Amino acid sequence: xxxxxxxxxxxxxxxxxxxxxxxxxxxxxxxxxxxxxxxxxxxxxxxxxxxxxxxxxxxxxxxxxxxxxxxxxxxxxxxxxxxxxxxxxxxxxxxxxxxxxxxxxxxxxxxxxxxxxxxxxxxxxxxxxxxxxxxxxxxxxxxxxxxxxxxxxxxxxxxxxxxxxxxxxxxxxxxxxxxxxxxxxxxxxxxxxxxxxxxxxxxxxxxxxxxxxxxxxxxxxxxxxxxxxxxxxxxxxxxxxxxxxxxxxxxxxxxxxxxxxxxxxxxxxxxxxxxxxxxxxxxxxxxxxxxxxxxxxxxxxxxxxxxxxxxxxxxxxxxxxxxxxxxxxxxxxxxxxx
Amino acid sequence: xxxxxxxxxxxxxxxxxxxxxxxxxxxxxxxxxxxxxxxxxxxxxxxxxxxxxxxxxxxxxxxxxxxxxxxxxxxxxxxxxxxxxxxxxxxxxxxxxxxxxxxxxxxxxxxxxxxxxxxxxxxxxxxxxxxxxxxxxxxxxxxxxxxxxxxxxxxxxxxxxxxxxxxxxxxxxxxxxxxxxxxxxxxxxxxxxxxxxxxxxxxxxxxxxxxxxxxxxxxxxxxxxxxxxxxxxxxxxxxxxxxxxxxxxxxxxxxxxxxxxxxxxxxxxxxxxxxxxxxxxxxxxxxxxxxxxxxxxxxxxxxxxxxxxxxxxxxxxxxxxxxxxxxxxxxxxxxxxx
Numbered sequence: 320x321x322x323x324x325x326x327x328x329x330x331x332x333x334x335x336x337x338x339x340x341x342x343x344x345x346x347x348x349x350x351x352x353x354x355x356x357x358x359x360x361x362x363x364x365x366x367x368x369x370x371x372x373x374x375x376x377x378x379x380x381x382x383x384x385x386x387x388x389x390x391x392x393x394x395x396x397x398x399x400x401x402x403x404x405x406x407x408x409x410x411x412x413x414x415x416x417x418x419x420x421x422x423x424x425x426x427x428x429x430x431x432x433x434x435x436x437x438x439x440x441x442x443x444x445x446x447x448x449x450x451x452x453x454x455x456x457x458x459x460x461x462x463x464x465x466x467x468x469x470x471x472x473x474x475x476x477x478x479x480x481x482x483x484x485x486x487x488x489x490x491x492x493x494x495x496x497x498x499x500x501x502x503x504x505x506x507x508x509x510x511x512x513x514x515x516x517x518x519x520x521x522x523x524x525x526x527x528x529x530x531x532x533x534x535x536x537x538x539x540x541x542x543x544x545x546x547x548x549x550x551x552x553x554x555x556x557x558x559x560x561x562x563x564x565x566x567x568x569x570x571x572x573x574x575x576x577x578x579x580x581x582x583x584x585x586x587x588x589x590x591x592x593x594x595x596x597x598x599x600x601x602x603x604x605x606x607x608x609x610x611x612x613x614x615x616x617x618x619x620x621x622x623x624x625x626x627x628x629x630x631x632x633x634x635x636x637x638x639x640x641x642x643x644x645x646x647x648x649x650x651x652x653x654x655x656x657x
Numbered sequence: 658x659x660x661x662x663x664x665x666x667x668x669x670x671x672x673x674x675x676x677x678x679x680x681x682x683x684x685x686x687x688x689x690x691x692x693x694x695x696x697x698x699x700x701x702x703x704x705x706x707x708x709x710x711x712x713x714x715x716x717x718x719x720x721x722x723x724x725x726x727x728x729x730x731x732x733x734x735x736x737x738x739x740x741x742x743x744x745x746x747x748x749x750x751x752x753x754x755x756x757x758x759x760x761x762x763x764x765x766x767x768x769x770x771x772x773x774x775x776x777x778x779x780x781x782x783x784x785x786x787x788x789x790x791x792x793x794x795x796x797x798x799x800x801x802x803x804x805x806x807x808x809x810x811x812x813x814x815x816x817x818x819x820x821x822x823x824x825x826x827x828x829x830x831x832x833x834x835x836x837x838x839x840x841x842x843x844x845x846x847x848x849x850x851x852x853x854x855x856x857x858x859x860x861x862x863x864x865x866x867x868x869x870x871x872x873x874x875x876x877x878x879x880x881x882x883x884x885x886x887x888x889x890x891x892x893x894x895x896x897x898x899x900x901x902x903x904x905x906x907x908x909x910x911x912x913x914x915x916x917x918x919x920x921x922x923x924x925x926x927x928x929x930x931x932x933x934x935x936x937x938x939x940x941x942x943x944x945x946x947x948x949x950x951x952x953x954x955x956x957x958x959x960x961x962x963x964x965x966x967x968x969x970x971x972x973x974x975x976x977x978x979x980x981x982x983x984x985x986x987x988x989x990x991x992x993x994x995x
Contacts, residue, residue: 322941326845330899330944351907352743352895353707357812366698368706371691372752372805374789405690414710416754416803449803451712454841456799463794465754465787467710467805474695503792507664557690561668569689603660606668 327454344445354447356412365474371402372467377502385529392433394499397536399468400441401557407478407547408470415448416465420457440538480554480570488623491640494613496534500560501607508597523588539614542635554617558609568649576646583640665792682783692785694750703812709740710805715840723867730771732837735874737806738779739895745816745885746808753786754803758795778876818892818908826961829978832951834872838898839945846935861926877952880973892955896947906987914984921978
């Protein structure tokens, strides 16, 4: 009965781990063939499910280098639920996939505890997941994480940017740092070119690189959901790979331009540090990083004051970073001031 | 603007690949922040969403060895939708996650074409996905796949095995082969211990090992959904990791035993070959492989004839492999006849 274990797959350890996940998530129903979610449709007349799937990229390799696995699950949830949110949908539930060379229960438990924490921050339920032990696929303690979130919206409350019009305000919400994008470039510059270590504390930063780089991705669901519910949002973008222009550009209608003023916000110190260390062009920076803006809202001029006030009440920092004009380019960032 | 590409992530290739996926899936809406699925609730009074997530394990390494990537996506869909089906829910949509060291568009297109084919076989829609280029994480052309399916059932039609009673028939549906489980053991026995190659055609097999091992996992959705709709199923199990006893055992109520007669079906030649080559105990076989039975139904005695007839009409082979009795063990397999 041990041939499979000798081949690198410990079925018993896998079963025990399911019990650990049940405990972490307070969900005794886990471990069935599928995760169940009863649908409460009160107040929803024309329901649309909105789903997002994502990973956390090579931020994982930084977590491995720092041997810190308890927050990468927050990143995973954030990457998925912020995408669902950007269409005006409320994330309902979440499932995770963990591919791993050898199941180390304590490490896997930390990863899942982060996922559960992310779900709590997003107000959604962890209803299932898969932990796949794959010897020969992942080595050196490597693992990969994929997440899936499903949300719901009444069709009339979906946001796709089509209602955006000239004069609308563009409001930026700060990121908590790099979030989960651009890490192959970050690692290339800091660790391969500059031979820095995660324990280094560069001038201008308050923490060592490990802590700075692993700051969990901000989850915007609870602060923003009331604004979507009240139909105060004309367009929304989760700023991920491709940066501000690519992601905001996806919701700007043809013939309009989001004109953004760089001086209206501060680029985080870690990004300025990476730029200087890697001698990166502004275009490289713009297309790879969130530049300090993790989520963007486009709101009609008449709603701007109310939206900013609501966000302030919710303790969510936010500031006007531009406005919508007629034009050909979907997004236009002002020149960098030297 | 090329620093990220030099660091191993080709954003432009990624964007082009999204267009490829749109073409393959005939879904021009792909590429938004989240995948949309309008919910048609006609005939559903108390909707429950049922979600499954899974991967295909180290069957991927066989696909890599054979450089054959066009059916592994069918396995991915099968592993997820059969889980959703086992609870009586109809799979609605699917999303995939592809983690890859370097995006090779032709190869990734083949993988996604398999996913799309799997979705067609399951009657569900491919509404989104993520392709993550992760240099330093995956090497040697390796990639990992995770899938995610959401289905729906009216609460009254969910199947959890609680209605199973003594006298019920246990009906087995043949697997198409190994499906997507046990591959670390398969590879250990055939390739590491016995030094066979994927081009070898062992005695008793009709094809070479590559073709045999990569046979896509059977998808049971279309054949079985009408039976669930008509409430003819008291319990259902998708036979994956852990084998028949573990998976069927999950739905057998306390105090009952599913007594199965091994002589009622044939163990596929590939599994007998692996057992002999690896000198594997019967317990190893039972707990690792599906033994030729990919999906199991438990039906009340009065419904047995009708269910078997319906399956015959649907061209789905099926045979009675046992019945339910009072007892302590959840599943009891008869002795092996020498």
